[in-house]
Amino acid sequence: xxxxxxVHMSEAERRKALGxxxxxxxxxxxxxxxxxxxxxRVRVLEPACGDAxxxxxxxxxxxxxxxxxxxxxxxxxxxxARKLLxxxxxxxxxFLLWQPSELFDIVIGNPPYGIIGEASHYPxxxxxERKHIYKQRFQTWRGKFNIYGAFIEHAVRLLRPDGKLVFxxxxxxxxxxxxxxxxxxxxxxxxxxxxxxxxxxxxxxxxAVILVLERGKEGLNLYDQGSKEPVIRxxxxxxxxxxxxxxxxxxxxxxGIPLGELMEIYFAARSPEIRRHPSVVREPKEGLVPIxxxxxxxPGWIDYETCYSGLWMPREEAPSLRFFYAFPHIVVGHTKGxxxxxxxxxxxxxxxxxFHLVPKIPxxxxxxxxxxxxxxxxxxxxxxxxxxxxxxxxMTQLRLVPVPSKLVPIKFRARQLRLWEGExx
Numbered sequence: 001x002x003x004x005x006x007v008h009m010s011e012a013e014r015r016k017a018l019g020x021x022x023x024x025x026x027x028x029x030x031x032x033x034x035x036x037x038x039x040x041r042v043r044v045l046e047p048a049c050g051d052a053x054x055x056x057x058x059x060x061x062x063x064x065x066x067x068x069x070x071x072x073x074x075x076x077x078x079x080x081a082r083k084l085l086x087x088x089x090x091x092x093x094x095f096l097l098w099q100p101s102e103l104f105d106i107v108i109g110n111p112p113y114g115i116i117g118e119a120s121h122y123p124x125x126x127x128x129e130r131k132h133i134y135k136q137r138f139q140t141w142r143g144k145f146n147i148y149g150a151f152i153e154h155a156v157r158l159l160r161p162d163g164k165l166v167f168x169x170x171x172x173x174x175x176x177x178x179x180x181x182x183x184x185x186x187x188x189x190x191x192x193x194x195x196x197x198x199x200x201x202x203x204x205x206x207x208a209v210i211l212v213l214e215r216g217k218e219g220l221n222l223y224d225q226g227s228k229e230p231v232i233r234x235x236x237x238x239x240x241x242x243x244x245x246x247x248x249x250x251x252x253x254x255x256g257i258p259l260g261e262l263m264e265i266y267f268a269a270r271s272p273e274i275r276r277h278p279s280v281v282r283e284p285k286e287g288l289v290p291i292x293x294x295x296x297x298x299p300g301w302i303d304y305e306t307c308y309s310g311l312w313m314p315r316e317e318a319p320s321l322r323f324f325y326a327f328p329h330i331v332v333g334h335t336k337g338x339x340x341x342x343x344x345x346x347x348x349x350x351x352x353x354x355f356h357l358v359p360k361i362p363x364x365x366x367x368x369x370x371x372x373x374x375x376x377x378x379x380x381x382x383x384x385x386x387x388x389x390x391x392x393x394x395m396t397q398l399r400l401v402p403v404p405s406k407l408v409p410i411k412f413r414a415r416q417l418r419l420w421e422g423e424x425x
Contacts, residue, residue: 020074023053023110027168027200027210032057034193034212035106035166042105043067045158047095047151050074052081054108055088069104071095094127096134096150104158108166111151113206115144140185143178146170152182156189156213165213170206171196171389174242177396184239191217194242196225207388241396243385252381256402259373262364263330263357265395269321274309274352279317288312291350297333299374302343309352318350325350330357330366332373335392338383340401342373355398363409372407 032054035044046054049070059068068088072078073095081090091098127134127147135141140153148169155165173179174194186192195210220237221230222244232245259265274280274291281288290296290307297303318325325348332355333341344366345351359366372378378401386397 020048020050020112021110021201021204021206023168024200024202025053025057027197028053028057029061031108031166031168031210032061034210035108035164037062037066038105038162038164041066043102044069044106044108045100045104045155046070046109047107047155048072048109048111049081049090050077052085052088052090054110055081056085058106058108059085059087069100071098094130096137096147096154097130100158103160103163105160105163106166107155107159107163110168111148111155113146113148113170113204115146140179140182142181145178146172149173149179149182152211153185156186156215159213159215161216163215165211165215167211168197168200168208169211171209173211174209175386175390175394175397177394180239183242186211186213187218187220187237187239189213190215192220192237193223193230194221195223198225207390244387246384249381249384252377253400253402256404257408258399259357259401259403260399262360262403262408264360265398266322266324266356266358267334267395268351268353268356271352274311274321274350277313277317277321279313279320280311281313282310284312287314289315289347289349291352292354293352294333294335294354297331297341297343297354299341300343300370302331302345302347302349304347304349311352313350315347315349318348321350322356324356324358328366330370330373331355332357332398333393337391338386338388340373340378340382340393340398342370344370355393355395361409365407368407369403372403373401 035058044055044058044066046052046069049055049072052070055068055070058066064087068085070081070085070088070090071093072081072090073093075092078090078092081088134150138150138153140149152165152167152169152173155167159165173182191214193212195212197208197210199205200208218236220232220234220242222232222242223229224231224244232242280291284290284307289312290304291309291311291313292302292304293308295308296306327348328344328346330342331345331351333339334354381402382393382397
């Protein structure tokens with residue numbers, strides 16, 4: 001590990017491969033102000049500390065008599081931190097595998113961001129040999145998982161029963177399905193304050209939040225950028241999505257039937273699976289159709305002619321990838337940001353990614369449903385609740401999208417009414 005870090009990479013390459021993100025000084029100062037010591041002398045930890053900006057700011061604000069500890073996997077960063085803050089203990093170690101003998105009063109910092117994997121696909125490739133160890137070690141690991149989620153879990157476990165975590169992290173943990181376990185874990189561990197800070201990093205296009213967890217308490221507060229009072233306050237939090245809920249948006253949601261009760265929502269075939277298919281080719285030929293992507297999907301219509309994927313296959317072979325390619329159905333964009341973009345695929349083409357909707361009940365007018373999903377009220381609903389917290393729509397978000405009862409067959413509406421009145425199915 002050391003040789004790879006020291007010899008084969010420049011400093012910029014090394015930082016990128018480790019997911020390091022530089023924190024602006026004003027953000028460091030604000031976070032340190034949220035980490036007020038609760039006793040005369042506290043143990044403070046900065047994981048993935050780099051040159052230890054949080055420990056330096058903490059010592060400057062509250063005094064260097066506190067026990068300050070930094071951990072970093074990069075030996076050059078460790079050497080620099082030791083020079084800048086000789087009063088602290090700076091350790092060279094993999095934080096995710098590090099287990100100290102004592103717990104901490106405060107854990108503060110900016111953990112690395114990124115998914116661990118091969119260099120051709122994922123930024124944090126240096127640690128790919130350790131990924132299987134991390135997956136076994138952390139209970140909240142799910143799916144691809146961004147490494148900052150593991151840092152959050154480990155940091156919380158290193159807190160004393162009344163300790164405090166102060167991390168700046170991407171906002172994606174608030175919404176993505178991969179972080180469902182992490183949200184539940186945090187809800188059990190303590191009270192959560194979330195401060196939305198927009199895009200604070202000069203070298204990363206990341207929407208971030210400050211996550212503050214006070215162990216041993218409960219509930220959740222969500223603060224908007226610059227707000228002194230929470231815009232969302234929950235006395236009890238169970239790990240559900242963290243959204244910018246307004247009375248109007250919640251009323252709109254409750255007035256409709258969740259899309260997930262009306263439609264089965266599937267995800268399309270992914271790129272590796274498509275490329276391995278024996279019928280897929282890279283050159284257009286007579287009798288082949290392009291494999292469509294999100295760029296082919298527009299509000300209410302589909303561009304069947306342009307091949308953005310660079311891949312073609314016989315249309316009759318498409319159902320061998322996914323069964324729903326065999327019949328007309330609604331396609332909804334996955335990577336459209338805080339928007340719902342839907343169209344009816346009447347030609348039954350193969351797709352790479354995107355959401356695909358199959359009715360659970362007979363009699364749904366899918367054309368009307370497409371118009372509703374593309375409508376301005378739905379765009380307002382999505383923008384209000386989710387803003388720019390994640391760059392793409394999740395399956396959970398899509399399932400919650402409300403559908404007005406007038407678009408639902410009468411038989412299903414009657415069944416829903418009986419369920420709501422407690423008569424059962």
